[in-house]
Amino acid sequence: MLGAILLIAVMSLGFLQPVQSWIQLPDQLTMTPGEETSALVSFENKVPSMFSVEDQKEDAIQVTAGSTPIKNITKNKEPRIEVIPGGQSVGVRLSAQGVTVVGFHALHTEQGQQSPAEAAGIQKGDIIVKIDQQPVEDLTEVTSILNSPDDPKTIQIELIRNGEKIVKSVQPSVTASEDSQQLGMYIRDSSAGVGTMTFFDPDTGQYGALGHVISDVDTKQPVSIHEGEITRSSVKSIERGKSGIPGEKQASIANKQDVLGTITKNNTFGIYGQLNEGHDLENEGQEPMPIAYAEEVEEGPAKILTVVENEEVEAFDVEVIRSSPQKHAATKGMVLKVTDDRLLDKTGGIVQGMSGSPIIQNDKIIGAVTHVFVNDAATGYGSHIEWMLDEAGIDTDMGEERKAS
Structure with missing residues (x-):
C-alpha cells in the first residue's frame, strides 16, 4: 500500500508546473556577446517567482528554486553575425527561363x-x-x-x-x-526594375536586396530566374507618394560594364546572389555592422539607409511602431513610420524603389523596408533581417537555437 502511494506521488510530480518548467529547460544555450542570460531562459510565465537565474562562471548558468539549485545549463559563446548594410540604389535585370505568356490577342x-x-x-x-x-x-x-x-x-x-x-x-x-x-499571344523574355541593396557579406560576397519577391507586372506571378544581374542605379527624380497612390523612384540602370553581381534567387524575402569580385560597394566607407534578431527589435526610433538623389546613400529617421518576435520565417514582421521631415518632403514617405532599404536600430541591422501602406504613404512594413540572411545562405542557426530555448 505504501509503495502504491509513493508511486502515485512520484507520478504526480510530473504534472506540477515547477517540474514541467524544469523539464523544458535546455541543457545548453548559445549566446552572443552582450546578451542577458535571464532573458534567454524562459519559463513561459509559469510560476516566475519560484525560479531565479544566475551566472555561475564564464560557461555555465545555474537555475535555482529559492535557495535550492535545480539545473545547470552550459553556455556556448558565439560571435554575433555582422554584414555590411547597403542602401545603394540597384538596377535589377531578370531573364526568365524561356519566355513568359503575358496576354492574348x-x-x-x-x-x-x-x-x-x-x-x-x-x-x-x-x-x-x-x-x-x-x-x-x-x-x-x-x-x-x-x-x-x-x-x-x-x-x-x-x-x-x-x-x-x-x-x-x-x-x-x-x-x-x-x-x-x-x-495570338503576347510574350516577354525579361524584366527590369529598381530596388535597394539591403546587405552584403564582405568575406563571401553574398548579398540580399529588395525584401520582397519580383513578380511579373502582367501575370502577377513570381518571375522564374534563368539569368539575372544587379547593376549600379542612379535616382534622377522622385514621384511623391500620396494616399491611395504609392510614389516611385525614377532611376536609370547602368550598362553592362557596371554589373555588380548575379541574381540566383527570387522569392518572398527578396533577391539574392553573389557580388562580382572587384565590386566597388566596399569602397563606400561602410563598416560591417552586427545584426539584431526579431525578439531584440524595440518599438521606437530607428533609421533607414536609402538613396533619394543620384547615388548618395543617406540615413533618415523612422519609428518602429510594432515588431513581432517571429520564431519562424515570415514577412511583414515590422510596421514602421517615416518621421524624417526631409524625407517626407522629398518623397511623401515610402516609395517604390525603396524596398530593401536597411533598417538600423541601436547600431544593429534589424531588417529591411518591404511594402508601403496604400492609404498612408508614410507607413509601411519591414522584414526581419535574420530571414533575409537565411535566404542568402548566411548561417543563422545560432539564432534558431536561442529562440528554441
Whole structure:
C-alpha cells in the first residue's frame, strides 16, 4: 500500500508546473556577446517567482528554486553575425527561363476570330521553354521558329505551369498582312526594375536586396530566374507618394560594364546572389555592422539607409511602431513610420524603389523596408533581417537555437 502511494506521488510530480518548467529547460544555450542570460531562459510565465537565474562562471548558468539549485545549463559563446548594410540604389535585370505568356490577342482563323494559343489551353503566366523540341530563351528565337518556311502545321509547345511541364498542340494562323505564322499571344523574355541593396557579406560576397519577391507586372506571378544581374542605379527624380497612390523612384540602370553581381534567387524575402569580385560597394566607407534578431527589435526610433538623389546613400529617421518576435520565417514582421521631415518632403514617405532599404536600430541591422501602406504613404512594413540572411545562405542557426530555448 505504501509503495502504491509513493508511486502515485512520484507520478504526480510530473504534472506540477515547477517540474514541467524544469523539464523544458535546455541543457545548453548559445549566446552572443552582450546578451542577458535571464532573458534567454524562459519559463513561459509559469510560476516566475519560484525560479531565479544566475551566472555561475564564464560557461555555465545555474537555475535555482529559492535557495535550492535545480539545473545547470552550459553556455556556448558565439560571435554575433555582422554584414555590411547597403542602401545603394540597384538596377535589377531578370531573364526568365524561356519566355513568359503575358496576354492574348485574336486572329482571323478558320474557326473565326480567336487566339490559337489560348484556344489550345495555354494560359497567362505559362513559361514556354520549347517549340517543336527547339529550346527558346528569348523573343528572337520564338520569331525565328515561327517564321520558318515550312507550311503551317500543328506545333508542339512545351511549357512550365506551377512548376509542372506541360505540352500543348497549337495550330498557328497565317495572316496576310504579316505573312508569318501567328499564335495570338503576347510574350516577354525579361524584366527590369529598381530596388535597394539591403546587405552584403564582405568575406563571401553574398548579398540580399529588395525584401520582397519580383513578380511579373502582367501575370502577377513570381518571375522564374534563368539569368539575372544587379547593376549600379542612379535616382534622377522622385514621384511623391500620396494616399491611395504609392510614389516611385525614377532611376536609370547602368550598362553592362557596371554589373555588380548575379541574381540566383527570387522569392518572398527578396533577391539574392553573389557580388562580382572587384565590386566597388566596399569602397563606400561602410563598416560591417552586427545584426539584431526579431525578439531584440524595440518599438521606437530607428533609421533607414536609402538613396533619394543620384547615388548618395543617406540615413533618415523612422519609428518602429510594432515588431513581432517571429520564431519562424515570415514577412511583414515590422510596421514602421517615416518621421524624417526631409524625407517626407522629398518623397511623401515610402516609395517604390525603396524596398530593401536597411533598417538600423541601436547600431544593429534589424531588417529591411518591404511594402508601403496604400492609404498612408508614410507607413509601411519591414522584414526581419535574420530571414533575409537565411535566404542568402548566411548561417543563422545560432539564432534558431536561442529562440528554441
